[in-house]
Amino acid sequence: MEQWEEWSTSGGEMVGSFPCVCKISITGCPKLNLVAIELIPSLRGLHVEGCSFAVLRSMAVLSSSIDTLTIDNIKGLTKLHGEVLEHLKAVEDLRISHCASLQSIEEKDVNMAISMKSLAYVKINDCTSLESYSCPNNIAILTIECCPSITSSSFPTMDDLPSTLNDLTISKCDNMEVSWPLNSFLLSLKYLSIDGIPKLRLFPEGCLVNLIELTIENCDNIESIPDNGYGFLPRLCKIKCIPLLSPRRRCDRRIGKYWPIISQIPDHGVY
Template sequence: MPEWRQWHVLGNGEFPTLENLSIINCPELSLETPIQLSRFQVIGSPKVGVLEGMKQIVELSIIGCNSLTSLPFSILPSTLKRIRISRCQKLKLEVPVGYYNMFVEDLSLEECDCIDDISPELLPRTRKLNVSNCHNLTRFLIPTSTESFYIGNCKNLEKLSVALPSAMTSLSIGYCEKLKWLPDHMQELLPSLNGLHLSNCPEIESFPQGGLPFNLQQLEIINCKKLVNGRKEWCLQGLPRLRELELVIYHDGSDEEMEHWELPFSIRRLEVSNLKTISSQDLKSLTSLEFLYIAYLPHIQSLLEEWRLPSSLSELYLYGHHELNSLGLCYLTSLLRLRIGNCCNL
């Protein structure tokens, strides 16, 4: 409705129990009086004044508002807990003049190319934070209140850091092509971290000095070539609570052969794909292993003949081994589920 300018709300409003409102492509619309809502979404509307009538709002979505240059912090109510901002190409997040107590607990920023820095002062209570496709973002200081953080496809991100001990439990980083290092002093600053997920970060070469947090339970590494090539220096055996280890790398023949890659005895779930070499000793000591997924490993036939897989296995997945022609697993008496795919010569 490109010509709609005013919505006259009478008394308690035409919709006294309205909870969810979406305004889509109504660029001239403004609200004259407050409307009591829980969730409000505005798409393609440049008038920020439409927010002034929202007094009890809990969730706010702003999408495709290219005239939005800043957030009107002064009119945002203290009830607001979740904000999603997407495709607002001129938006910048700046600390407002004077003290302001931001109550938002869940913030999502997507495709906002003018954002080059986000001050943690804006997010003193944010527990869940998602940042993606913000290509001018070069550095990010993670707020101490953040428990779950995802940053993805920020192509110019070079530095990710934590200033003070944080309550973070989950950290996910994906498609950050220029990022070379994880935050320093992770053991001290991220003591509660139990899930670390890295994907398509080709420049990360090693874990930070001092190692990973002791409470880490899940580690996922996908297509991080330099990091996987240096896996002998990971020292994962120092992580007593590590239960899941997933490694996925598309093989290009660059990983070097190594005699023994030490893994924690406590691992229950292991997924390995596209590694050039893996030795029989790598699995022999995993007496707690319950789930094993292996795919696209060269020389799988000879390796399986040498291996004696842990008898604790209850699930085994084999995929993409064209040279595999025979398989003997009768000693796996605890096996409950077996899946074999794309092994055309078996």
């Protein structure tokens, strides 16, 4: 519906036109700039793709029960800020992709950990202008891919609270400086995949004690594995660690300094 410009419903009631709708997907409507419809309390899933920011802003306020939000290729979206976030407190699953103008996912005066306190799954993909990202407190799965302008990521300080982060993937973010938290936030992490982060040099010691699977690829500037093997043994079951393998033979079973660590991992990929 490339020529669609306005979506409005008549009637004076605050709720009425779509009383049972639980999911709405608006895709490929670049000219749609006016959405004026009644509230939809039953709405739980929202997918907005190939539309303007005005559409996203109007749709986000329709229901306080939205728990799944997908944002893809939104024209004019530079900041996902308080004007939108304050209506999305129930969102558990957030996926943002191909938003070339997006620079930040919160403003300085908005605490995302509070405004999106239910957030458990986040995937950010191919947002080429995104500069930074702050991980929310309650997140379980975080994936950041193909965001070349992102320079930093940070994790919450929550020493007295249990961590929920289970799965972390960071891929093809050439300028990212990963700031590992020196607290308990990474203690719950079981799956860690790092690919194409040339500025990554070190890993935190003693924080990755529950890792089951570790993948490191195209991170050629990693300096070393700490002598205690990150403190993740004996739980680690699988490791794929390209920059520390054959180029420097650090894991060679005969002469490699890391072989005593690697040899204890059931699926280590070193033969």
